[in-house]
Amino acid sequence: MVGNEESEGIILMGEPRYRRATAADQRAIVAMLSDDVLGASRENALPAVDDCYQDAFAEIDADPNQFLCVVENEQQIVGTLHLTFIPGFSRNGTKRGQIEAVRIASDRRGGKLGEAMFAWAISECRARRGSFAQLTTDKARPDAHRFYDRLGFEPTHIGYKLKI
Numbered sequence: 001m002v003g004n005e006e007s008e009g010i011i012l013m014g015e016p017r018y019r020r021a022t023a024a025d026q027r028a029i030v031a032m033l034s035d036d037v038l039g040a041s042r043e044n045a046l047p048a049v050d051d052c053y054q055d056a057f058a059e060i061d062a063d064p065n066q067f068l069c070v071v072e073n074e075q076q077i078v079g080t081l082h083l084t085f086i087p088g089f090s091r092n093g094t095k096r097g098q099i100e101a102v103r104i105a106s107d108r109r110g111g112k113l114g115e116a117m118f119a120w121a122i123s124e125c126r127a128r129r130g131s132f133a134q135l136t137t138d139k140a141r142p143d144a145h146r147f148y149d150r151l152g153f154e155p156t157h158i159g160y161k162l163k164i
Helices: 023-033 037-042 051-062 113-127 142-150
Strands: 004-007 010-013 017-020 066-073 076-086 095-104 130-135
Touching: 023 051, 023 066, 023 076, 023 095, 051 066, 066 113, 076 113, 095 113, 113 130
Parallel strands: 095 130
Antiparallel strands: 004 010, 017 066, 066 076, 076 095
């Protein structure tokens, strides 16, 4: 994105800036994670960041295969995603890039920022010699499914979870 981008009344000025999250970014990240129907029931959006987030942040930040990203535009955090680079033995020892916890600030949705964020994330996966990028998405997010389909992701596997 060069210059201004306008879609549905949303304007991005200049290029978004992608950077590793810092401890000071935790509140903004939690606010975005909790700002949708599913996230509101899973996240703790209290004014103070709980120890659970601080502990998770410290563990993610210390792991070189983890990249908790924040996206800034006009000095505001407008997006976040979590990249995990998974070393593998199968597929000739290639890495996978796992893209998770993708959120865009509610006042910035609909302006192509999601596409830019995924382009950046896929580029990071390639830079780490990843052979593919993958993600999981909740079955209750049909709009997200259409978005991922449009980006070229294919629903090739069935995922299972066991709550423990």
